Amino acid sequence: MTGTAIGMVAGYYGGKTDEVISRLVDIVMTIPTFPPLLLVLSILIMPGIYMISFLMGAIGGTHSARVIRAQVLSLSETSHILGSRALGLSDTYIMLRHIIPPNVLPLITVKFVFSAQGFMLMGVGLGFLGIGDAAVIDWGQMINRxxxxxxFALGLWWWIIPPGLAVxxxxxxxxxxxxxxxxxxxxRLRQRNPEVSA
Incomplete structure (x- = not known):
């Protein structure tokens, strides 16, 4: 959601707004997600699963902003979007009705799945380090225990393989x-590979 909102605003308004947001996103993308998350969670006392999820989204959610921005930037100059603006429709209405559902929602879906994979592995890492939600038993905690x-030393594979295999x-x-x-x-991939959409 964070990356989608940032990419939508940057791509739709363009100009200086796009330039400022793009530079900030470039800076944030150079910072790995896991170390800041580890630092924040180590400061918090007994972080819950919802707090961990929120921090993951807030810290690592900007990585999809560039893809969303590029798509919205190209759409914002099309004739039907320019016509909607000329009719006096609000920017929010244009984004929610004419940009997101037909064109951006597929990209959001794809990015959500890839983000879910990354955040799942990040959650397992936090559980293994003992920084996750202690009230929720996860695969990371199982591997840690x-x-x-x-x-590992005793060769008790039935303790190790099930959570590792599940991950x-x-x-x-x-x-x-x-x-x-x-x-x-x-x-864009559909245009390059017409047989995929057939």
Whole structure:
């Protein structure tokens, strides 16, 4: 949601607004998501699952802004958008009615799936480090407890393989769904590969 909102505003209004937002996004994208998240969560006392999810979205949600911005920037100069502006329709109405549903929503869907994969792995890493929500048992905590109990040294594979396999299968599954949706829904890829849309 953060990247979508930022990309929509930058692409639709263009000009100096786009330039300022794009430069800020470029700066934020150079910063890895995990270290700032780790720092903030280590300061908080007993962060809950909702707080962790919010921080993940706020810190790492800008990575899709550039793709959304490029799509909206090209759409904002089309004849039907210019005609809607000439009719006096509000910017919010144009974005919600003429830009997001037909053109940007497929990109948002694809980016959401890829982001879900990244955030899932990030959550597993936080659980393994013991910084996640202690009230929620996740795969990261299971791997951590197996490691702390000496399962690796004792060869207790039934403690290690199930959570590790679950993380791997879900991550690969989300990646495959994302690639499949990207081929089907991304308008630029459809133009390059006409047989995909057939």
């Amino acid at each position: 197996a490691y702390a109990s000496g399962a 791997t299968v879900l991550s690969v599954g989300l990646a495959m769904i994302g690639f499949g949706l990207e081929d089907r829904l991304n308008p």
